[in-house]
Amino acid sequence: MARKPHKKSRLGCVECKRRHIKCDEGRPTCGNCNISRRACSYASMISEAHIILEQFPRNSRSAGKADKQRPSDSPTPSQAGSGSDIDSPPVNALHLELFHHFVQDLSVSLGLDRIVSGNRAIGLMGSMLAAPYLMDQILAFSALHLSILRRDQQKHYKYHADQLQTHAISALNSLKLEVNPENCLPLFIFASCLANHTLCEKLVFRADSFDDFLDDFVQSLHLHRGIRAITSQSWHFLLETPLKDTLRKSGQALDDGPPGDECLELLSLVDTTVSDPATRDTYRQAIESLQKTLNANRVLSPELSAMSLVISWPVMIPPEYSDRLAERRPEALVILAYYATLLHMHSTIWLFGDSGEYILRSVNAYLGNAWEHWLRWPNEVLRIYSASPQASEMRTSADLTSTPGA
Template identity: 40%
Template sequence: MPRRTHTKSRNGCLECKRRHIKCDEKHPICSNCRSSERFCEYADRFIRAARSRSSKSSTPSPVGPVPDELPLGRFADPISSSDNPPVNMLHAELFFNIDCTLRSLSEGGAVWINSSDVMQIIIATPYLMNEVLALSALHLSVVRSDDRERYRRYAAQLQTHALEIYNQMRLDVNKETCVPLFLFSCILGMHTLCDVLVHREDTSFDEFLERLVHCFRLQLGIRVVISGPTWSMLRESILKSALQNGEIMFEWDTELGPECARLLRLIEAAKLGDTITSTYRNAVQALQVSINATIRGAVKNVSGVTGWSVIVNPEYVEYLTLRRPEALVILAHYAVLPHWHRHIWLFGDGGRFMIESISSYLGPEWAEWLEWPNRALGEPDP
């Protein structure tokens, strides 16, 4: 019996081709690779384009910026090939932009991230170097809107390379590895949060929330890096001064400000049960800590925005997954923090989007609960 013929996709990613599944060809990462957290690359198209150019002319082209059709390659990878060079001109561009990227974050209060000691560690650690280059590409995808998708694709590829190297190394946490692991966790968290808040595209609120929950779960992993004896090692490292300042900034205080106190009263009056109420109480207290960290000092600190998802309890994130309205209200209150930092490329208008989307999702019957977040959209920043 003759075999039934079918049309194959010629433009799918390499991973879907390897797994013999249909690729939806979304960029920078197809849906299959995104859901299974696999490395997604359309390198076959890039290689064909490069070979096509070389067959048209035997004269080498002058050195210049890397065009969109060339493969990205890996940074600090010992394996080299003519089709996929270990370092190319794009890497040089991203490396040159690292200082601008980190300086923009240090101006937002994350001073520790742009020190010379930290840069030496970044350069000496391949998985960390790849992630910092990925953050640099993400920065360019925001500030250079004309090349948004190209730089975003590079950011996704470099982040995937970073995670591949990290997973292959299976590092034990010790005095030598604790600092790069901590830096990697923090920068990976910033990258993921920015990608969710800024690169929303035309996704629905449900899709946005799924990506945000994934981001929060990833950032909760930072707890593993800084737990137990690891924290003691970090406090004796080159990050000692920064971490001591962070401890002061994120000092846990059960005294709530007027906005968080009002929110907690509404939650307790709703009679949700001891377990749920306790989870929400912890989330609101963590939110107050993050608010304090954000507005403490002369410069509003981005660590207050990125820190909440690290110190909030995992149970709250699960209630957020279930779309419980009270959990969404707490999220809307948290969204005020990135809204205060909307001038920083890392957050953009993500805070406003969350507040307005949650208000629309819950409807007018929750207007009393969402009074402060909506009011904050029209008020000057503190």
């Protein structure tokens, strides 16, 4: 039987194109490169994105063309790896479906319906439509959400989520923008959406091993660093946008939450056992930021929804914490376990799924019994939530069972 000619992928990684083989594009590092231990162009794309985000305020303005064409055709089920006989819809119809889903459903999940209305909503939508890189990322995020909701079409939507995100990053990288009053809002929304998209991928579609998961999670922390860079250096611009009230109130909610003591024991352990002053200060900042989120978690408000609360911690932590986590420092892993309690408390949110429980159990296994006293509070939370009839009911509810695990 004659071999069917291989149809080249337009967006496959460089190494697979050179070797004339089909690229598994649905991964940060494609499967072929991973198996053969070759350098993969996809592996560096997200890293390049977070560097670009951090350098926005320092980049000089470029007159490059803003628009980047979206994919002009949908893959067949075999190209998308769907394993089903569901044909991909035409691209224009697919984009309309994704945009409609974002406006009607995902915006509610993100809390946009509560924080913008009337003219502010029109202004926000105008910013989205004026920035093609942002529109591609919004469509990608919408496709990611549908890949979780519609499990029978999961690979189909996940494929388009990856493709659209690739186009979004490529379009942004070509612009070399400088933050100004006109683009600060789309850049901020793009950075937030990209970071949350990547975080969801690392948490819900996580790697098989805990070591690989940690590497991926650190990568997502780097992207959240980009949000912090844009927010801190363009705050005066953002306060003139439709999100001004939300930004002020969410910051106030984090600062004004009723004080709690969940992290006091961990702070004491860090102070008495970590000898290096710089490392100790890094851990203290990460822990104090986490205590703020736990305080605010007790009094959630429309300005600070559960989802925005949980994803605020990766934005607030010092950059050095992700370095310590990449080094597998035990104290950094314990802090991650404390953060995982928040993920576990909100496991019905599609962005997190069962990742909190996975991280808690994995950290326990990784560190062993010698660190059991450091993990006392996270393990107590895990025991209570696992034994609670309400938690059991929540874990079997429709919105959670539609969320894929590892």
